[in-house]
Amino acid sequence: MANNFHPKIISIGFTVPPNRYSQEEIFRKLGYPEPYRLLFSQSGINSRYFWLNLDRIPLLSFQEQQEEYEKGALSLSKEAVSQCLDGRPVDLISSVTYCSCTGFVPGPTIAHHLSSIFHFPEETYFCNISSMGCEGGFPGLKRAIDFTTLTGRQSLVISCELSSCSFFPETNGKPDLSNDMELMRANAIFGDAATAVLVGYDQDWRHPAIIDTATCTDTQYISKLGFIWQSGRLRVRLSRDVPILAARLMSKAARLVMKRNSLDVNDIRWYIIHAAGISIFTKLQELLNIPDEKMQLSKKTLEEFGNTSSTSIGISGKKLMQENIHPGDYVLVLSIGPGMTGGSILLRFGEKD
Secondary structure (H helix, E strand, O other), rough: OHHHHHOEEEEEEEEEEOEEEHHHHHHHHHOOOHHHHHHHHOOOOOEEEEEEOOOOHOOOOOOHHHHHHHHHHHHHHHHHHHHHHHOEEEEOEEEEEEEEOOOOOOOOHHHHHHHHOOOOOOOEEEEEOOOOHHHOOOHHHHHHHHHHHHHHEEEEEEEEHHHHHHOOOOOOOHHHHOHHHHHHHHHHOOEEEEEEEEEEOOOOOOEEEEEEEEEOOOHHHHEEEEEEOOOOOOEOOOOOOHHHHHHHHHHHHHHHHHHHOOOOOOOOEEEOOOOHHHHHHHHHHHHHHOHHHHHHHHHHHHHHOOOOOHHHHHHHHHHHHOOOOOOOOEEEEEEEEEEEEEEOOOOOOOOOO
């Protein structure tokens, strides 16, 4: 099927909060014992950005976290949408989807507040996707694909994650030993960011067509990843098994979409992989036999921003647009989240006229 029959990614915007910290600064501020320093220094991450000042993160009540989340989510999402639209008119947008798992806004939603700022058409459909974890950007983009395919109208997908507003406190820097010190392992990788993606139709070959999607869920791993309630707060659930399980599910989703389109790993020029962590990259690379050079885009996102949950594929996607792309290049986008669920999206840059 020709590319002009497929909806396209027209534009991507992303932003991070102003508070930037090195891994060393975060480790020292959280007060963990010296033997755990390597967990931070060998994470493949140089720095992370937080909406909250690092001094405040451990001090807030759950309600205060949610109040800060609403302020931060609106501020960062507004900036991401502004960058994404880049002066484009909003009158063609008929669907706005907001995705997040790190905070709660009871309604009106962040998407509604954004509409009051950007003045989306009054017939715009709004959708709020929560509780999907790091994979939240995938169902958000899938909704945009389906809506734009059905109506021909543009769709906007916003992801915003403020992990600094879902911090679960430990006592005086002493690691909570539960589930192989999952809190400390989470505190070593997660950061904050917002992204916005515009889906629609145009004739620019540099805007990749969305060719196909696939998903793979295995609920026998449902307790391995996500959040639980404890002491009136959200507490992250992060099993030691996640790297291998995530790599298995992402590789299954990848093979599904490649098989349907008569492609193999060597046909994919660019990989955009959720920047979950260096160990997941290693396992996935082994399972799919991805060359080192094709992992660098996603590794750079992890290095610069940490694991920004559902926003990371948008950040890597924006970075891809600045690379030396060629007409006809295939891109494979891979995501992972609770369920456990892996997702894959196949993109292809068009041909020059």
